Structure formats: structure tokens, C-alpha cells
Amino acid sequence: MLQCPDSACGSSVGKGDSLHHQVMAAFPLCHLTEEDLIQNPLFCKVLATLSQHIDRTGLTLPLRKELEQAQRELCLQRLGWLRSESLYRLLQEMIQEQVFHQHQSGGPPAGDNFYSTLEQCLFVATCVRQLDPSRSVTEAQPPILGLSAEEVLRQMPSKQDVLQMKQRLPTELQKHLKKKLFSLLSYYQPDGENESEGLRSVKLSKLPGLLAAERGRVDLLAERNRENTLTLQRQTHSYLMELLECMQLLQTLVLDFRLKVQKDLDRKKIEYFEAKCEIGIQKIRAEMLAVQLDTYTRDKIAAHRKITEELGAQLQAAQVEKHSLESKLASFEIYGKEFEALAEEYCRLRQEITTRSWALREFTK
Structure with a gap:
């Protein structure tokens, strides 16, 4: 606990508004006001000292460094997984498209076993990955269906077929990716479907920049939307407070300055205004409660x-x-x-x- 009298802390804070601005900038999530800091000088000094050891989100500096390092490692792991998963799904799409074309044409082309070899290799690799015991599995646990990875690897195609498939795979994968990119370009710019392949390739090279600019514009609009929402909430709260003061003033006028003549008529009017004011106050309280529920x-x-x-x-x-x-x-x-x-x-x-x-x-x- 700080051993500082109120007078000393008040004098140190009262030298300028720099300390108040420093505290409010260091703790943006606390919704502090300068009036709160002036009324609580000890608390203001505690927050100023605490701001030297934590960041704007409330984490300590060593913990922030550890979190950033863990996030970078997670991004690298995620990037590696996404690469392998994307390649696996692309190969699955190629096989599915080939099966679909075979059903349409009535049968596989003679002498072409590229896709069958690829499908068999993927199937064997998937089975081997499923049979590979993880760190949490004990050695005493029996394998799935009594199979081992070595037994499944025996189902691989011949080495010559695998070698031919590997030599042809980059070309086929490039064709498939090019086809997907052209489909994406047609979705983004449907007017250019009848253009030449060279022109579409030029447009395709500019597509990442266009998508990045579009994403930036969307993020900017989302940020503006959030700012407008906060501004609307503040204005709504201010409007409700002003309206409550007006209703209270009206209630005071009705209760304290009513006329002394025409007792019966004035009494009924007063009752009407009181009921109307009560309804207005209840509505305002309900709105204020809704704002508080959204805030806290x-x-x-x-x-x-x-x-x-x-x-x-x-x-x-x-x-x-x-x-x-x-x-x-x-x-x-x-x-x-x-x-x-x-x-x-x-x-x-x-x-x-x-x-x-x-x-x-x-x-x-």
C-alpha cells in the first residue's frame, strides 16, 4: 500500500494533466475519466506506477513477450499444416473431378493410370497416418484391425507407376490450380470470361492486390462501423440523461408550482401529468438499464x-x-x-x- 498522504499526492498530480493523460492512455479498457483520477489521487498514482510494468491489455511485459513468441510458433505450425492440408485437398479434388469425367465419358482412358496411382498412394498414406501411434498411445495397445504401417505400405503401386506419377504430378497440379484461379477470377470479374487466356493471366496476377485492397476497405468500414456504434451509444446515453433531467424538472414544476384555483380541474391535470412523467421516467430507466447491461x-x-x-x-x-x-x-x-x-x-x-x-x-x- 502506498504510504503517501492525500495532500502530497494531490500536489504531485495537480502539477499538470500529463499524469492523468498517461494513466488514461495506459488503461483504455477501464473507461477512466480525468475527474475520477482527480478525485482519487492515490489510485491515480498506483495506476501510473502499474502502467510501467503492464501493457494496454493488462498483461505484464515478460508475459506479452512469451505470448507473442507462442503466437509466432503457432502461426508457423498452422502455416505448415495449411500447406499440407491444402495440397491434400487439391489432390482429392483432382481425383474427384477425374472420377466425375470418367462417369460422364463412360470409362477411364486406355493406358492412363496416373489418377488411379495417385488415388492409391493417397489412400495408403491416409491409412498409414491413421495407423501411426501417437504419443498418448501405449505400445501394449493393439493396432487398428491388427494391421501395421508396414503391411499397409505393401499395397503401394509399383515403383515405376509411382515414379511416372511423381513426374507428371507437378504439371497436373499446376493445371488444376490454374483452372481454380481462373474460376475465382470469373467469379470476381464475370465480364471477362470470354477474354483471351493471356489477358486473363495478366488480370489474375493483379487479383491478389485487388483482393487485399478490398479486404482493407472492408476492415476500414468495419472499424468505422464500430466507432459509429460507440458514438451512437454515448450520444444515446447523453440524450437519456438530458431527457431525465427535463422530466425531473417537469415533475418539480407540476408538484411545486401548481395553481391554487380550480382545485378539482388542477388536481386531475396534476394526476395526469404525474402519471405521464412516471411513465416517461420508467421508460428512461429502462433505457438506462439497457445501456448499463450493454456496458457492464x-x-x-x-x-x-x-x-x-x-x-x-x-x-x-x-x-x-x-x-x-x-x-x-x-x-x-x-x-x-x-x-x-x-x-x-x-x-x-x-x-x-x-x-x-x-x-x-x-x-x-
Whole structure:
């Protein structure tokens, strides 16, 4: 706990607004205002000290470095998996398209076993990967269907067929990718389906840049939409507060300055206005409650509750220590000034309990 009197902290904060701006910039998720920091100088100084050890999201600097390193490793692992998975799916698509063409034509072409060899190799590789025991599987556990990876590898095509398939695979894969890219270009620019292949290839080379620009524009519009939503929420809250003040003023005028003549008519009018004001107030309260429900999410409430519980536990421990010291002080008062050090320790504990009680009340508000 900071051992700083209110006057000293207030003077250090009051020298300028730089400390307030530093705290508000370091904790953007807390929704602090300059008025809150001025009213709570000790809390402001604690936040200023804490901002030197954590980032804007609340993580410590070493933990942020570890998180960034883990994210980079995860991205590398994910990139490797995506490459292998993309290649596997492309090969599956090639095989499926070939099977579809065979059904349409009535049979496979004579002397062409490229796709059958490719399909058999993929099937064997998939089976081997499924049969490969992981680290969590013990050696005593029997293999699936009593098969081993070596037995499945025996089902591979002949080496000559595999070699011919590997020599032809890059060309076929390139054709398939080119066909998919042209399909993507036709979807993005349907007017250019009848253009020449060279012109479509030039457009295809520019497609990544166009898609990146389109993605940037979408992200920019999404960010503007979020900013507009926040602005609308703030304006709605301000409008509701102003409307509530107007309704309260109207209620005051109706209740405090009503006329003294025409008692019956005025009484009925007053009752009508009171009911109307009550309905308006209830609507405003409902809107304010909806705004508060949108503002204070479950995560924020849980964080506030956890802070309150922690401060309550600290306060309870300090009170127990206070009672213990009071009982000891009462038992040693008969010795006079010989135990003046104990009295000073007691005064220090009382001041700490007062400071923590104030912090608990502020967090409760």
C-alpha cells in the first residue's frame, strides 16, 4: 500500500494533466475519466506506477513477450499444416473431378493410370497416418484391425507407376490450380470470361492486390462501423440523461408550482401529468438499464467482484490485526511510556485500515 498522504499526492498530480493523460492512455479498457483520477489521487498514482510494468491489455511485459513468441510458433505450425492440408485437398479434388469425367465419358482412358496411382498412394498414406501411434498411445495397445504401417505400405503401386506419377504430378497440379484461379477470377470479374487466356493471366496476377485492397476497405468500414456504434451509444446515453433531467424538472414544476384555483380541474391535470412523467421516467430507466447491461458485461462484473472480494479480505485481515494490537496495547498500558513504539505501530495500522476502507468504498461505488 502506498504510504503517501492525500495532500502530497494531490500536489504531485495537480502539477499538470500529463499524469492523468498517461494513466488514461495506459488503461483504455477501464473507461477512466480525468475527474475520477482527480478525485482519487492515490489510485491515480498506483495506476501510473502499474502502467510501467503492464501493457494496454493488462498483461505484464515478460508475459506479452512469451505470448507473442507462442503466437509466432503457432502461426508457423498452422502455416505448415495449411500447406499440407491444402495440397491434400487439391489432390482429392483432382481425383474427384477425374472420377466425375470418367462417369460422364463412360470409362477411364486406355493406358492412363496416373489418377488411379495417385488415388492409391493417397489412400495408403491416409491409412498409414491413421495407423501411426501417437504419443498418448501405449505400445501394449493393439493396432487398428491388427494391421501395421508396414503391411499397409505393401499395397503401394509399383515403383515405376509411382515414379511416372511423381513426374507428371507437378504439371497436373499446376493445371488444376490454374483452372481454380481462373474460376475465382470469373467469379470476381464475370465480364471477362470470354477474354483471351493471356489477358486473363495478366488480370489474375493483379487479383491478389485487388483482393487485399478490398479486404482493407472492408476492415476500414468495419472499424468505422464500430466507432459509429460507440458514438451512437454515448450520444444515446447523453440524450437519456438530458431527457431525465427535463422530466425531473417537469415533475418539480407540476408538484411545486401548481395553481391554487380550480382545485378539482388542477388536481386531475396534476394526476395526469404525474402519471405521464412516471411513465416517461420508467421508460428512461429502462433505457438506462439497457445501456448499463450493454456496458457492464459479465467479464467486467466478474473482475469488479474479484477486486471487491480481494479488498474485503485484506480489510478483514487488517481489522483482525487491529483488534489483536488493541488488546495487546490495553494489556501494556500499565507500563507507561516504555511501550511508545507499540502505540506508534498501532497508529500506523489504524491509518492503513482507514486507507483500505476508503479504497473498498470507492471500488464498491
